[in-house]
Amino acid sequence: MEIIALVKLALDTGQLRMTETKIDLDATPLKISDIDRNAVEEAIRVRDKVGGKVHVISALKYGPIQKRQQEAESLLREVLAMGADDAYLIIDEALINGDQLITAKAIAAAIKKLGNYDLIIAGEATIDGYTSQVGPRVAAELGIPALTFVRELRIEGNKVVAKRDLEDAVQTVEAPLPALVTVTREINVPRIPPLLQIRAAMKKPIYRLSLADLGLSLKPAVEIRSITPIQVKRKGVIIKEGTVEEKVDKLIQALIQEGLITPR
Amino acid sequence: MGMKALVIGSIGDAGLIGLAQKVERPEIHYLLIGPGDATQLGRYGVSKVYQLTTLIDEASLAETLADLVSKEAYSIIITPVSKYFKTAIPMAAQKLSSSLFVDVVDIKQSGDTLEVVYNGIGNRAQLSVRVSGKVFLMAPPARFKPSESPVSTTIETLQPKVVSAVKVVSTEEKPKGKVRIEDAELIVSVGRGFKKQEDLKLAFELAEVLGAEIGCSRPIAADLKWLSEDHWIGLSGHKVRPKLYIAIGISGQPQHLAGMMESRTVVVINNDPNAPFFKNCDYGVVEDLYKFVPALTKKLREILKK
Numbered sequence A: 001m002e003i004i005a006l007v008k009l010a011l012d013t014g015q016l017r018m019t020e021t022k023i024d025l026d027a028t029p030l031k032i033s034d035i036d037r038n039a040v041e042e043a044i045r046v047r048d049k050v051g052g053k054v055h056v057i058s059a060l061k062y063g064p065i066q067k068r069q070q071e072a073e074s075l076l077r078e079v080l081a082m083g084a085d086d087a088y089l090i091i092d093e094a095l096i097n098g099d100q101l102i103t104a105k106a107i108a109a110a111i112k113k114l115g116n117y118d119l120i121i122a123g124e125a126t127i128d129g130y131t132s133q134v135g136p137r138v139a140a141e142l143g144i145p146a147l148t149f150v151r152e153l154r155i156e157g158n159k160v161v162a163k164r165d166l167e168d169a170v171q172t173v174e175a176p177l178p179a180l181v182t183v184t185r186e187i188n189v190p191r192i193p194p195l196l197q198i199r200a201a202m203k204k205p206i207y208r209l210s211l212a213d214l215g216l217s218l219k220p221a222v223e224i225r226s227i228t229p230i231q232v233k234r235k236g237v238i239i240k241e242g243t244v245e246e247k248v249d250k251l252i253q254a255l256i257q258e259g260l261i262t263p264r
Numbered sequence B: 001m002g003m004k005a006l007v008i009g010s011i012g013d014a015g016l017i018g019l020a021q022k023v024e025r026p027e028i029h030y031l032l033i034g035p036g037d038a039t040q041l042g043r044y045g046v047s048k049v050y051q052l053t054t055l056i057d058e059a060s061l062a063e064t065l066a067d068l069v070s071k072e073a074y075s076i077i078i079t080p081v082s083k084y085f086k087t088a089i090p091m092a093a094q095k096l097s098s099s100l101f102v103d104v105v106d107i108k109q110s111g112d113t114l115e116v117v118y119n120g121i122g123n124r125a126q127l128s129v130r131v132s133g134k135v136f137l138m139a140p141p142a143r144f145k146p147s148e149s150p151v152s153t154t155i156e157t158l159q160p161k162v163v164s165a166v167k168v169v170s171t172e173e174k175p176k177g178k179v180r181i182e183d184a185e186l187i188v189s190v191g192r193g194f195k196k197q198e199d200l201k202l203a204f205e206l207a208e209v210l211g212a213e214i215g216c217s218r219p220i221a222a223d224l225k226w227l228s229e230d231h232w233i234g235l236s237g238h239k240v241r242p243k244l245y246i247a248i249g250i251s252g253q254p255q256h257l258a259g260m261m262e263s264r265t266v267v268v269i270n271n272d273p274n275a276p277f278f279k280n281c282d283y284g285v286v287e288d289l290y291k292f293v294p295a296l297t298k299k300l301r302e303i304l305k306k
């Protein structure tokens, strides 16, 4: 089976470089969007059960390209070390800070370029975009079914059977392959590759694709006007010294001063 | 006439009309999913209601919508935020080559272009973007208050275009809680620092003395299922803004912070002095929760005479 995992190199929202009025996207480090590790893990598990290959596709969304290339490739090595067979990195100026419409077009074109595919696995949402849209968009672009928010999945012959984790219910669904699945964080625990595999991953191929290679010419329809941090000033009083009782007293004093509790 | 907008949702989602009203002289239609009195939407200036009486799956909604949006030439399409819409709307948007913004706060029209303000980057920033062409927007309906400008409404039943891409085999209801954590004034929130489900009792007792609701991190609700999902706070859970938020045994990852950032006073109890939450709190207690929480509850009981 040819399995494709979609991996975003996302802004590390725990390490945003920001001042009071601005977020500097160019200076913020990237990381593999957490749930995309679950996507890769699930792809590997399916492959190990039914045979085949796992290809990773990633479209770079953050610039400057010159500076990010190296960073992007070493991040992709992490998912190769987990066990993916190869990776395709779509790098093009036109995708930088672009919206999900053109990201999905580029990813779908790369999937078609690969030729055969049976199962595409994406994350339920990214840590930075958090929109859950790229998966279903890619499915629509390819004209294949999308099974979203999946926390359990298995392949039965030529179909995929999945449990969808919805707000008020767990829904069991099935669809013929090829299909696209988006997985939740709870579907598995992503493996942490041992050193030996990290070394072996250095030899696995990472192919670079531009939009021209994909026969696409895309223009972003969205222009970012401003990015303002949502920040709250906190007092940051740390109560560390003393016995448990002394700490209790200090906290209670603080809560009284804040007007949050009133002794009777 | 100004821009043509379509609001989609149940009758309870009518708050979203308030977002559509922000453009100049809009022509507003409503795609009403499920039961409800469609005529009452005319109060808010909705001139046409399409009614979808049967519930259809996401792929079918995407197809139906793509046709409707093309036929009516809507330039703005607005829906609530839910997994149903997060599945259907991106597919419709891709078919129509349009952008989609989630967690929209405001829109402003200038000529043919629309300025959209939304929360993004893991809920750490407010972004303002300019878009031309059709655009899909998602937002919580309660964020907006539509103003009244009564018109007469025509109502039409919409025939869905049903496709069968994904087959539903079975559905199993989840246990339902009845907490509305979004409205809580005081919250005691629990995380993986609790070793066993029974131990949550410590937090329940503290909450009882304070008259607080119980919140939790994602693993407590989603992985361990120790609490129902109505307690779940964060990027993928509920957004809360209490006067007091007490986080016990929660590390303070950005996805948790995203749900409680608007709390007024934040207290963190964690035995690891390097827990990231200590950088985002008003009062941080470095202590084992198993020792600290019972002692705090006992003392509060004394001074609050409970």
Ligand SMILES: Cc1cc2nc3c(=O)[nH]c(=O)nc-3n(C[C@H](O)[C@H](O)[C@H](O)COP(=O)(O)OP(=O)(O)OC[C@H]3O[C@@H](n4cnc5c(N)ncnc54)[C@H](O)[C@@H]3O)c2cc1C
Residues within 6 Å of the ligand: A034, A035, A125, A126, A127, A185, B190, B191, B192, B193, B194, B216, B217, B218, B219, B220, B232, B233, B234, B235, B236, B237, B238, B248, B249, B250, B251, B252, B253, B254, B255, B256, B259, B269, B270, B271, B272, B275, B287, B288, B289, B290
């Ligand atoms: C896209 C995405 C969306 C997400 N959405 C959410 C969300 O909505 N809400 C959410 O909460 N998470 C969310 N997460 C998960 C989030 O990243 C964290 O994994 C999660 O918040 C961690 O939960 P925790 O703090 O309870 O557990 P942990 O990170 O395991 O932290 C446990 C803490 O307890 C402390 N502790 C341990 N023992 C004791 C003790 N005896 N006394 C005191 N302290 C103790 C530890 O020091 C540690 O800091 C999301 C993740 C992703 C990728």
Ligand SMILES: Nc1ncnc2c1ncn2[C@@H]1O[C@H](COP(=O)(O)O)[C@@H](O)[C@H]1O
Residues within 6 Å of the ligand: A006, A007, A008, A009, A033, A035, A036, A039, A057, A058, A059, A060, A061, A100, A103, A107, A121, A122, A123, A124, A125, A126, A129, A130, A131, A132, A133, A134, A135
């Ligand atoms: N730039 C990208 N490159 C590859 N995959 C992506 C990209 N952006 C999003 N995805 C995939 O789509 C999922 C949902 O992303 P989002 O719509 O940003 O929430 C992610 O978990 C990834 O699997």
